[in-house]
Amino acid sequence: MKNYIYILSLLMLAGMAACSQKLDTTIKIENIDIKKDNQQSSDKKLAVLTEGKEKKETIWLKEKALYQFEAVADEFEYTVFIFADDEKSRLNEAPSDSANKGEQLYTGHYSMYLAEKDSTVAYKQGVLEQKGELTFSSSAVQAYPLILGENTIIAVIDSESHPKFYFINDGEIKEVQQNESILPIVGTKVKAINQKFIQTAHLVDGEDWIYTTWGFDKESMILFKHDETLVEGQEGEKWYKLWSEKSEYFFPFLNIELTSEVLEKAKQGIPLGSPYPIGTSISNIKKSDPHYFDEGIDVDGIPYVLYPEITYYFEEATGIVNAVSIPGERLKTTLTNVKKMFGTPDQEMKKNEGELAVYLAENYSIEILTDKDGKVERMYLRKK
Incomplete structure (x- = not known):
């Protein structure tokens, strides 16, 4: 009887092992099928839509196009050409905001052509046709790519300094919409910042400056205003010289x-x-990020290195950072809001036209400097 039970147990275990092996094999086959389906879906996705589109050889466009540049989108690499069949060139006879006298001007009904990188053929896109006749100057770059992460925004600036933006989506170049209209920009320059934002500079009434930062939502293909700052007069002009x-x-x-x-x-x-952190060597910071605006000695005799978003102050003898400050534009807040967050300052006093509020943090202090309206102009962290 014991032998019978033993044999029966062995048969049951063998059956369970066979079922387990069969289930494991089935799962593996299903996983392989899923991978195949994903691969086939990826393979079916065209880099460039070709149906119903005019085409030109890329070797010909490389010789004839007014602009050409590389772009990326949806893990594909592209070459973009800007070309007009009816392009005419002439010398500018009178100076204007967009061109100096004697510059070569190119005018025509321009189109974009899209080619997968290293392809022999590029396909005409319809996005520029509705813009009518466009004029480009030989002395300015009025069409160029802006890299935002793994995608490219194409900027085209017309002769009136109005920027338009385009994006490659599902194998076609499409126009990017804005949630707010964009003012004419100064010159033809638009900047990509940290591969996340676009920034434009505008001159208002010939005196004040506006710096606008735009974000891009890929899903809706909308450029939205993220932030905007008005800088008056000479201060705004000083910033533009740095900016450009x-x-x-x-x-x-x-x-x-x-x-x-x-x-x-x-x-x-x-x-x-x-x-x-405070205590870092300024040499290491400069080596890691060499793109600083300025370095020198401030009015209090303290050496500093100025970056767009932060200023580092350091001991001259050792080069060790002992204080940092960030501009108020990064916070866009008031001392009233700071007090709601941090409570009553340990010290508070008038400084210049605004106020200085100090919060103690053990071996360090936070200093908040405001303008006359209570808006935060600068925030410091200092080692005591």
């Missing part, structure tokens, strides 16, 4: 939110909005 000097330079914009954690981090010497 290098592609890495930009105007600081809203990208920090005050939280209750700021005071706790300050106790550890970790400043708001900086990747480097």
Whole structure:
């Protein structure tokens, strides 16, 4: 009887093992089928839609196009050409805001052509046809790519300094819509910032400056206004000279939110909005990020290095950072709001036309400097 039970148990175990093996095999087959389906779906996705579109050879466009540049979208790599069959060139006879006298001007009904990278054929896109006749100057770059993460926004600036933006989606170039209209820009330059935002500079009434930062929503293909700052007179002009000097330079914009954690981090010497804590060598910071605006000695005799979003102050003898400051444009808040978050300052006094509020954080102090209206102009973290 015992032998019978033993044999029966062995048979049951063998059956269970066979079922388990069969189930495991079935799962593996299903996983392979899913991978095949995903691969087939990816393979079916065309880099460039060709149906019903005119085409030209890329080798010919490389010789004839007014502009050509690389772009990326949906993991595909592209070449974009801007060309007009009826292009005419002439010398500009009278100076204007968009062109100097004697410059070569190119006019025509331009179209974009889209080709997968290294393809021999490019396909005509309809996005520029509705714009009518366009004029481009030989002395300015009026069409170029802006890299935002893994995608490219194409900027085209007309002769009146109005920017239009385009995006490659599902194998076609489509126009990007804006949730608010864009003012004419100064010159033809638009900037991509941190591969996330676009920034434009505008001159208002020939005197004041507006710096606008735009975000891009890929799903809806909408460019939305993220932040905007008005800078008056000479200060705005000074910023524009810096802004236009290098592609890495930009105007600081809203990208920090005050939280209750700021005071706790300050106790550890970790400043708001900086990747480097107090105690870091300024040489290491400059080596890691060489794109700083300026360096020198401030009015109090303290050496500093100025970046678009942060300023580092350091000991001259050792080069060790002992204070940092961030501009108020990154916070867009008031001292009233700061007090709601942090409570009553440990010290508060008048300074210049505004106020200075100080919060103590063990071996460090947070200093908030405001303008006459109570808006935060600058926020410091200092080692005592």
